[in-house]
Amino acid sequence: MTGKERREQLLTIGRTLFAERGLDGTSVEEIASAAGVSKPVVYEHFGGKEGLYAVVVDREFEGLLRLVTEALTSARHYRGKLEKAALGLLEYIEENPDGFRILVRDSHGGTGTGSYASLLSEIAGEVEYILAQEFDRHGYDDKFASLYAQSLVGMVAVTGQWWLDVRKPRREDVAAHIVNLAWNGLSGLEQRPSLDPRRRRKEMERAQKRAEKIAAKEERAAARAQGKVRRDESGEQPV
Template sequence: MTDSRRRRMSGGERREQLLGIGRALFAERGLDGTSVEEIAAKAKVSKPVVYEHFGGKEGLYAVVVDREMALILEAVTAALSTEADYRRKLELGAMALLEYIEESTDGFRILVRDSHSGPGQGSFASLLSEIAARVEHLLGKELDHQGYDEDFAAMYAQMLVGMIALTGQWWLGTRRPRREDVAAHVVNLAWNGLARLEERPTLDPRRRAKERERRERRQEKAQAKAEKARERALRRQPLQPLEEVAPLEA
């Protein structure tokens, strides 16, 4: 097709094209490793077009980061806002983060790069703090319901979000096991603690109930077995002779 017949992109279409190209390059090479020349070349435009839309690669990078932060915050917030019990909310929140990592890998790679945004707006740390702030209210209600001090909700929210996010970073490179299994195991640890881990964590509440019933039956059998062993041990013990009792004086 000749240039005369090729449809000219509108300003909005060109902007989206540049954002897509920049997003892929920033994910692969970071801000320092990406140049305006390379962005322009891939878009088949001149450098001034990039400057016209974003003022430079830094402006393009900032828009990409803002979009990714909005996407992940929207997903996690929607998960935590569902009408469900507290454990289910945590499961859905973990799944939302893992789904974002799996389906928006380039975006997540950009967000975990803190070298240019530092501790301020737009950094991965600030993103996690925003998510934690939305989790804090949920945890505060649960802590109060369980009789614990809800003043610690902010700290627990940071712990929980950090655990899920760091697990997500690790999972980004392995993609095994499945994201549903990763979410189930993360919530298993967060909800039950190391002392009461479930053997086969799952996101399915019906399967979880069956596993709980099986675990309780095993515990009952173990307790019954231990009780029978104690009874057998007692029966094997020799009888102790009774002490002589002095006759009563008349």
């Protein structure tokens, strides 16, 4: 095995052990034993478990940040950016559960590496930049872009941590419901949100029909109530 191959092997083993036990719960002996090497080999490549942990965290940090940043910049429409970013994070969680578990742990004080909180701060900065442009274009006060960015990123991030363990519903449905809440708000939630534009248009049409029926029903109720008031005032008996 070449030096490069050995290094990658140690990173893979360390990633698994750190995800299960964290930095403090993992020893150099365990890493070396799992790799079938002596402890000095681990020290030779990384200087110890802290150095190995730092590289693992940095890789996950950069990988997830790149994935979400690309998602935010690849879509033209704002809703599309949100959909792709939410789906990208959930895809990362589903395909890299060990890496995500490492990120959400508190980083060790001595490593100087990024933590999940600092990762989210980086992503929020990207979102803030996009929001500020959108706010300015639509005449909104862009000084609130940071607040909205933190709110959106926080909503997706906390949901992602929850979904890491439950894994239900499927990631496309989770992303659709996140975007439903972020885009429509509680007062305008779609009953069956979807990332498919065609299905979403049909849902909007159904929602419009429901709203029209409710409005018509309320108008009829108001008319009946008004008629009752008039009869009461005139003393007439209802027919």
